[in-house]
Amino acid sequence: MFPLARQLPAADVHLRALKIHGGGCPLCAGRGPVDVRTSYRTWSAVVLTHWSSRRQISCRGCGIRAQLRGIAWSALLGWWGLPLGPLVTPIQIVRNLVAMLVPDPQAPSAALAWQASLLLAQERLAQARGPGRAAHAERCRRPDGPDNPAAASSAPAVLE
Numbered sequence: 001m002f003p004l005a006r007q008l009p010a011a012d013v014h015l016r017a018l019k020i021h022g023g024g025c026p027l028c029a030g031r032g033p034v035d036v037r038t039s040y041r042t043w044s045a046v047v048l049t050h051w052s053s054r055r056q057i058s059c060r061g062c063g064i065r066a067q068l069r070g071i072a073w074s075a076l077l078g079w080w081g082l083p084l085g086p087l088v089t090p091i092q093i094v095r096n097l098v099a100m101l102v103p104d105p106q107a108p109s110a111a112l113a114w115q116a117s118l119l120l121a122q123e124r125l126a127q128a129r130g131p132g133r134a135a136h137a138e139r140c141r142r143p144d145g146p147d148n149p150a151a152a153s154s155a156p157a158v159l160e
């Protein structure tokens with residue numbers, strides 16, 4: 001799907017990104033602008049420190065809630081591993097703060113444009129495989145779709 005996503009007409013991708021950007025938030029159904037929001041967290045145990053970033057397509061409010069959760073998670077669980085815990089924890093907290101404070105761009109971000117191209121590629125592949133397959137793909141993409149193995153474990157807007 002990645003090669004196809006890269007070959008899509010830029011105008012189509014831009015149009016889809018604009019539609020997502022101006023649409024409702026897939027998490028809270030609230031008003032946009034909707035974009036890719038990243039939150040950061042870390043946890044440590046003795047000599048092990050793990051850190052990650054999580055991306056979601058959402059409104060700014062849902063993004064800030066995820067970033068606050070990232071701060072709380074890191075502040076509680078990040079410190080307890082040497083040598084990296086005390087180094088990585090403040091970095092992840094500051095990354096969340098920066099993400100919260102940076103104002104929203106007026107246009108869709110490059111990350112949202114990439115997600116839009118993946119969505120378009122997925123749809124075009126489903127169309128190319130025929131109407132029966134397209135309907136099947138549509139069912140699979142729905143979060144409550146019967147054939148979606150990820151339905152039980154993750155929300156559709158979480159892109160991790």
Ligand SMILES: [Zn+2]
Nearest residue numbers: 025028059062
């Ligand atoms: Zn929201």
